[in-house]
Amino acid sequence: MMQVIADGLVAASFITLGVVGLSMIYNILNFPTFAQGDHIAVGAYFALGVVALAGTAGSVAGLSFGWPLILGLFCAAVLTAVVALALDRAIFAQLRRRDASRISLIMASFGVALMLRYMIVMAAGHDPHYYAFAITPALNLGGVRIQPNELISIAVTVAMVVGLHLFLTRTWLGRSMRAVSENPTLARVNGIDVGRVVRWTWIIGAGMAAVAGVLLGVVVQIHPFMGFELLLPMFAALIVGGMTNIYGAVLGAVLIGLAEALTIRYLAPEYRQAVSFIAVFVVLMVRPQGILGEKP
Amino acid sequence: MSAPVPHLAVDDLVAGYVPDVPILRGMTLSVATGEIVTVLGPNGAGKSTLVKAVAGLVPARSGEIRVKGGSIRGLATHRLVAAGVAYVPQTENVFTRLSVEENLELGGLSAPAEVRARMAEMYALFPDLARLRRLAAGRLSGGQRQMVAVARALMARPHLIMLDEPSAGLSPKLTEMVFQKLEEVRRTGVTLLVVEQNARAALAISDRGYVLAEGRQRFTGTARELLSSPEVGELYLGTRTRLAS
Numbered sequence: 001m002m003q004v005i006a007d008g009l010v011a012a013s014f015i016t017l018g019v020v021g022l023s024m025i026y027n028i029l030n031f032p033t034f035a036q037g038d039h040i041a042v043g044a045y046f047a048l049g050v051v052a053l054a055g056t057a058g059s060v061a062g063l064s065f066g067w068p069l070i071l072g073l074f075c076a077a078v079l080t081a082v083v084a085l086a087l088d089r090a091i092f093a094q095l096r097r098r099d100a101s102r103i104s105l106i107m108a109s110f111g112v113a114l115m116l117r118y119m120i121v122m123a124a125g126h127d128p129h130y131y132a133f134a135i136t137p138a139l140n141l142g143g144v145r146i147q148p149n150e151l152i153s154i155a156v157t158v159a160m161v162v163g164l165h166l167f168l169t170r171t172w173l174g175r176s177m178r179a180v181s182e183n184p185t186l187a188r189v190n191g192i193d194v195g196r197v198v199r200w201t202w203i204i205g206a207g208m209a210a211v212a213g214v215l216l217g218v219v220v221q222i223h224p225f226m227g228f229e230l231l232l233p234m235f236a237a238l239i240v241g242g243m244t245n246i247y248g249a250v251l252g253a254v255l256i257g258l259a260e261a262l263t264i265r266y267l268a269p270e271y272r273q274a275v276s277f278i279a280v281f282v283v284l285m286v287r288p289q290g291i292l293g294e295k296p
Numbered sequence: 297m298s299a300p301v302p303h304l305a306v307d308d309l310v311a312g313y314v315p316d317v318p319i320l321r322g323m324t325l326s327v328a329t330g331e332i333v334t335v336l337g338p339n340g341a342g343k344s345t346l347v348k349a350v351a352g353l354v355p356a357r358s359g360e361i362r363v364k365g366g367s368i369r370g371l372a373t374h375r376l377v378a379a380g381v382a383y384v385p386q387t388e389n390v391f392t393r394l395s396v397e398e399n400l401e402l403g404g405l406s407a408p409a410e411v412r413a414r415m416a417e418m419y420a421l422f423p424d425l426a427r428l429r430r431l432a433a434g435r436l437s438g439g440q441r442q443m444v445a446v447a448r449a450l451m452a453r454p455h456l457i458m459l460d461e462p463s464a465g466l467s468p469k470l471t472e473m474v475f476q477k478l479e480e481v482r483r484t485g486v487t488l489l490v491v492e493q494n495a496r497a498a499l500a501i502s503d504r505g506y507v508l509a510e511g512r513q514r515f516t517g518t519a520r521e522l523l524s525s526p527e528v529g530e531l532y533l534g535t536r537t538r539l540a541s
Binding site for chain 2: 178190194
């Protein structure tokens with residue numbers, strides 16, 4: 001059972017880093033962006049570019065990768081944030097200015113997602129890639145076998161979620177984000193520059209997605225559809241945990257990750273995606289606002 | 297000798313949410329420094345639109361809005377705080393998911409170094425809030441929320457505060473308490489523009505008032521004049537009964 005929990009937490013780490021940004025964007029910009037999955041892939045490919053330029057250069061602390069990938073992780077976060085900001089300025093900001101409906105913004109995000117996905121295909125092809133081919137022995141932690149790369153994924157995710165919590169509760173910008181997510185008009189009246197908050201939302205959301213992409217690339221592999229494949233569990237986590245609550249999204253990600261691991265262990269890997277649908281169905285029947293969500 | 301510059305001057309203001317469908321149709325108003333001025337009028341008269349237009353939330357199509365002589369027409373809403381103007385909306389005027397303390401901290405966003413000192417002043421002015429400071433604002437009663445909303449607005453040390461129906465939804469006792477607090481706020485040197493339906497309670501603490509109808513000023517005068525005007529009474533009560541009677 002502990003092995004299933006460990007496997008579930010590894011799956012949850014990728015979902016968490018993606019869904020936190022999805023939740024922030026939903027709550028501040030008022031639409032769920034379907035491009036969030038592809039931010040994950042874009043981040044993974046940016047890091048791959050850095051690794052291709054700098055080389056794999058050995059390994060750090062028993063991991064399968066070296067310093068070039070750590071540099072690549074930071075570059076990926078920054079460059080993906082820049083891409084998201086540019087796309088917001090070119091597309092979503094124009095739609096907001098025209099008071100576009102939520103469905104228009106969602107459809108635009110579909111378009112952005114497809115554009116990003118096939119730009120990756122054009123640039124790097126369909127074939128999967130790997131940051132490194134080094135094989136690292138699994139650790140045995142009290143009978144639970146876990147790869148160092150998987151352990152680092154969980155650790156990075158926990159650190160980023162804690163960091164985000166501190167950011168949201170202890171900094172002016174974080175509090176401004178919470179204010180805008182609840183009541184943008186009152187936030188403006190309070191002197192909060194909503195445009196600045198929107199920009200930081202994309203930076204943090206896309207940056208965290210890029211980190212998810214790099215970690216997923218390290219643990220599994222890099223391919224153009226890697227983010228798209230994570231989109232369903234991310235949306236399931238968002239709905240299960242509660243659309244209006246970022247901590248609910250984290251809880252949802254953990255539950256979906258664990259449910260996926262249980263499915264793989266006791267049913268069959270093919271049913272893994274179905275479990276997200278079932279979880280959404282059950283939550284919508286029992287508690288439509290999600291576990292930690294507020295009633296509209 | 298030239299006349300003193302009004303603290304807030306609204307001149308021939310035309311404003312509305314949609315172009316060519318004005319709600320305010322040439323509104324003129326002035327508030328002197330240190331005054332409490334109340335804007336009255338029946339539903340749909342344009343009272344809320346007036347303060348929203350001053351706050352930059354409703355586009356001003358023509359006319360002028362000046363604060364201490366300087367134009368603020370077209371100023372982005374988030375820059376209003378820096379201009380010394382605070383606005384307390386009628387509804388949804390607190391961040392319900394944030395604690396009372398976090399609400400006040402957000403109000404002091406423009407001067408973070410002063411937040412602690414300013415918050416102590418707010419707790420002295422509204423002692424109930426000190427007791428409730430860790431509570432989510434969404435769990436407060438209507439009167440307590442109104443206190444949080446006013447305190448939040450005061451955190452930025454505004455020289456002018458505009459309140460949209462501060463007594464909306466409050467019991468007569470709470471209404472009296474809110475207006476008492478507004479008088480205390482005025483004594484701290486703040487000028488107030490209050491939009492109200494509760495004419496008697498608002499005029500009781502006001503120096504002057506304006507009565508709006510169909511987006512224009514219908515009557516103006518001192519609070520005493522408006523309270524004893526049969527025309528104003530008719531507009532409110534449907535009979536030529538004075539509000540003061």
